[in-house]
Amino acid sequence: xxxxxxxxxxxxxxxxxxxxxxxxxxxxxxxxxxxxxxxxxxxxxxxxxxxxxxxxxxxxxxxxxxxxxxxxxxxxxxxxxxxxxxxxxxxxxxxxxxxxxxxxxxxxxxxxxxxxxxxxxxxxxxxxxxxxxxxxxxxxxxxxxxxxxxxxxxxxxxxxxxxxxxxxxxxxxxxxxxxxxxxxxxxxxxxxxxxxxxxxxxxxxxxxxxxxxxxxxxxxxxxxxxxxxxxxxxxxxxxxxxxxxxxxxxxxxxxxxxxxxxxxxxxxxxxxxxxxxxxxxxxxxxxxxxxxxxxxxxxxxxxxxxxxxxxxxxxxxxxxxxxxxxxxxxxxxxxxxxxxxxxxxxxxxxxxxxxxxxxxxxxxxxxxxxxxxxxxxxxxxxxxxxxxxxxxxxxxxxxxxxxxxxxxxxxxxxxxxxxxxx
Numbered sequence: 001x002x003x004x005x006x007x008x009x010x011x012x013x014x015x016x017x018x019x020x021x022x023x024x025x026x027x028x029x030x031x032x033x034x035x036x037x038x039x040x041x042x043x044x045x046x047x048x049x050x051x052x053x054x055x056x057x058x059x060x061x062x063x064x065x066x067x068x069x070x071x072x073x074x075x076x077x078x079x080x081x082x083x084x085x086x087x088x089x090x091x092x093x094x095x096x097x098x099x100x101x102x103x104x105x106x107x108x109x110x111x112x113x114x115x116x117x118x119x120x121x122x123x124x125x126x127x128x129x130x131x132x133x134x135x136x137x138x139x140x141x142x143x144x145x146x147x148x149x150x151x152x153x154x155x156x157x158x159x160x161x162x163x164x165x166x167x168x169x170x171x172x173x174x175x176x177x178x179x180x181x182x183x184x185x186x187x188x189x190x191x192x193x194x195x196x197x198x199x200x201x202x203x204x205x206x207x208x209x210x211x212x213x214x215x216x217x218x219x220x221x222x223x224x225x226x227x228x229x230x231x232x233x234x235x236x237x238x239x240x241x242x243x244x245x246x247x248x249x250x251x252x253x254x255x256x257x258x259x260x261x262x263x264x265x266x267x268x269x270x271x272x273x274x275x276x277x278x279x280x281x282x283x284x285x286x287x288x289x290x291x292x293x294x295x296x297x298x299x300x301x302x303x304x305x306x307x308x309x310x311x312x313x314x315x316x317x318x319x320x321x322x323x324x325x326x327x328x329x330x331x332x333x334x335x336x337x338x339x340x341x342x343x344x345x346x347x348x349x350x351x352x353x354x355x356x357x358x359x360x361x362x363x364x365x366x367x368x369x370x371x372x373x374x375x376x377x378x379x380x381x382x383x384x385x386x387x388x389x390x391x392x393x394x395x396x397x398x399x400x401x402x403x404x405x406x407x408x409x410x411x412x413x414x415x416x417x418x419x420x421x422x
Contacts, residue, residue, distance in 0.1 A: 021128060021129060024124075024125060024128055024129060025129055025133065025137065027062075027066065027121075028121075028125050028129070028134070028137060029137050029141065030062060031059060031062050031063070031066075031118070031121070031397075032137065032138065032141045033141055033144075033145075034057070034058040034059035034062060035059045035118075035393055035394060035397070036141065036142075036145045036177060036178070036188070037058065037059070037177050038057060038059070038177065038178045038179040039057075039175070039176060039177060039178065039179055040057065040058050040177075041055050041056055041057050041058065042056050042057075042058060042061055043055075045175065059393070060114055063114045063117045063118060063121075063393070064114070064117075066117060066121055067117060069121070069124065070117060070120045070121065070124075073120075073124050076123075076124070076127065077120055077123055077124070080123055080127065080403060080404065080407055081119075081120075081123060081403060082359075082403075084352065084355050084356060084359070085119075085356060085399075087352055088349075088352040088353060088355075088356055089116050091345060091348060091349050091352055092109075092112050092314060092345060092349065093109075093112075093113075095310055095311040095313065095314075095344070095345040095346060095348075095349050096109045096112075096311075096313040096314040096344075096345075097313075098310045098311070098313070099307065099310065099311050099312045099313025099314075099316055099344070100313045100316070102312070102313075103306075103312050103313055103316050103319070103320055104313075104316070104319070105313075106313055106314060106315035106316050106319065107315070108314045108315025108389065108390070108391055109313070109314045109315070109391075111314075111391035111392075111393075112314055112390070112391040114391075114393060115391050115392065115393045115395070115396040115397075116396060118393040118396045118397040118400065119396035119397065119399055119400035120400060121397070121400065122396070122397045122398065122399065122400020122401040122402075122403070122404060123400040123401075123403050123404040124400075124404065125400075125401060125404060126400065126401045126402070126403060126404015126405040126406070126407075126408050127404040127405075127407060127408040128404075128408065129408070130408075131405045131408065134401060134405070135195065135372060138195050139195055139196060142192045142195060142196075142208075143208075145177070145189075145192075146189065146192060146208065146211055146212070148177065149177065149185070149189060149215060150211070150215075152174075152175070152177070153215075153218065156172075156174035156175070159172050159173060159174040160172045160174075160218060163220070170220065171183060171219055171220050171221070172218070172219060172220075182219040182220075182221065183219065183221045183223065183224075183387075184387070185215075185219065186215050186216045186219040186221035186223075186224035187221060187223050187224045187227065187383060187387055188394070189212050189215050189216070189224065190212055190213075190216060190221075190223075190224040190227035190228050190231070190379070190383075191227070191376055191379055191380070191394070192208060192212050193205060193208045193209040193212050193228070193231050194231055194234070194372060194375045194376045194379060195372050195376070196208045196209075197235050197238065197240050197370075197372060197375070198240060199239075199240050202240070202241075205235065209228065209231065209232065212224075212228055212231075213225065213228040213229075216228055223383055223386055223387050226382075227379055227382065227383055230379065230382055231375075231379065234369075234375050234378065234379075236249050237369065238369045238370045238375075239369070239370055240370060295329070296318070296321070296329060296331060296334045296335065297334065297336075297339075299321045299324070299325050299327075299329075300317070300321065300334055300339060300343065302320070302321055302324040302325065303316075303317045303318075303320045303321045303324070303343040304339075304342060304343045306320055306324075306343075307320070307343045307344070307345075307346055308342075308343075308346060308347055309346045309347060309348070310345075310346045310348075311343065311344050311345035311346035311349055312343060312344060313344060314344050314345070314390065314391065315332070315333070315344065315389065315390075315391075316344060317333070317334055317340055317343040317344050318331065318332050318333060318334065320343075332389065333388070333389030333390075335386055335387060335388075336384065336385055336386060337353075337384035337385075337387075337388050337389070337390050338350070338353070338354070338384065338385070340389060340390055341353045341390060344390065357381050360374065360377045360378065360381065360399075361378065361381070364377075364378055371402070373398050373399075373401050373402035373405065374402060376398050377395065377398055377399060377402065380392075380394070380395045380398075
């Protein structure tokens with residue numbers, strides 16, 4: 001499909017036609033809110049231990065109801081979405097159909113299809129709505145969600161206290177807004193502070209970042225802690241920070257690392273801070289989480305052997321491993337999207353996603369280190385080495401927003417409109 005954009009001027013994309021842009025913004029905000037309330041279904045709150053049968057989440061219903069908008073604007077999508085992304089979309093569907101014919105159906109394909117709809121909508125919103133308005137809507141939504149998470153922690157403070165008294169539980173367990181338990185909730189929250197980076201309100205970034213990393217420590221999520229640290233580095237190596245601030249961070253960081261290495265008794269500190277303790281236990285026998293991942297990775301070659309070319313189908317890697325090893329695994333994915341894609345969709349699918357990821361990284365390194373959408377995508381790609389199963393609507397929505405805002409209304413010069421994703 002063509003990517004020739006010469007027939008359109010910035011802000012003149014044939015998107016939404018006569019549809020009210022205010023209605024488009026309300027649809028965006030509603031989807032954003034309910035994508036952060038992943039455990040809310042059309043019949044009420046659905047938590048992992050209660051989930052059974054067919055469950056339709058509210059955000060999934062919104063995506064399904066938005067299909068006519070996507071169809072109406074499909075011509076614009078073919079003009080703006082790069083060919084290699086279309087190749088990835090088509091191959092995910094084709095490979096899954098072939099894999100399911102051999103290894104059985106997995107509902108993860110539905111997640112992928114809904115995620116692709118989220119990406120299409122993201123492109124349309126990016127083309128049609130002011131970039132400033134999109135960023136502001138995201139910020140307000142994330143602030144509300146962060147406040148809700150802290151209210152929830154106060155309500156379930158007894159569960160948190162129990163966890164700190166019995167750290168062998170690995171995480172505090174109580175109802176979560178995000179699917180996948182406390183580890184994934186803390187991981188998603190770790191993405192929040194990226195959207196608060198700016199030159200004029202650094203205090204707001206530090207406030208939100210502090211709130212996010214506090215959740216990571218309370219939930220004892222190592223991935224979330226690492227992502228929050230990565231976020232600080234991304235912030236300080238952007239132009240949002242002055243040169244002297246960057247140099248100060250490097251000096252203070254070096255001094256802090258040397259002092260910590262020479263003077264701090266990490267074992268003693270780890271006994272008081274469970275999140276830090278879990279970082280110190282990585283790879284050790286006490287680390288049940290990593291031991292589980294090692295078991296998955298040891299069995300992984302079996303699934304890769306069966307699906308190295310066309311793949312075993314979206315989400316079928318672990319079921320195939322269980323069948324080959326005659327052993328049940330507690331996880332439904334291998335906790336690494338890159339090898340998951342390689343077995344789910346074969347070497348072709350794995351390469352197609354790597355091409356997509358490489359272009360995101362290339363844009364970040366050589367085009368725009370300040371683009372908030374790009375920074376968020378980079379965080380997802382980093383977390384993907386030990387987290388996620390693929391088909392996350394958040395990633396595809398942000399990807400769509402990034403593509404769309406490059407060619408949409410360019411009334412805000414604080415964000416780049418140049419990219420290699422074209």
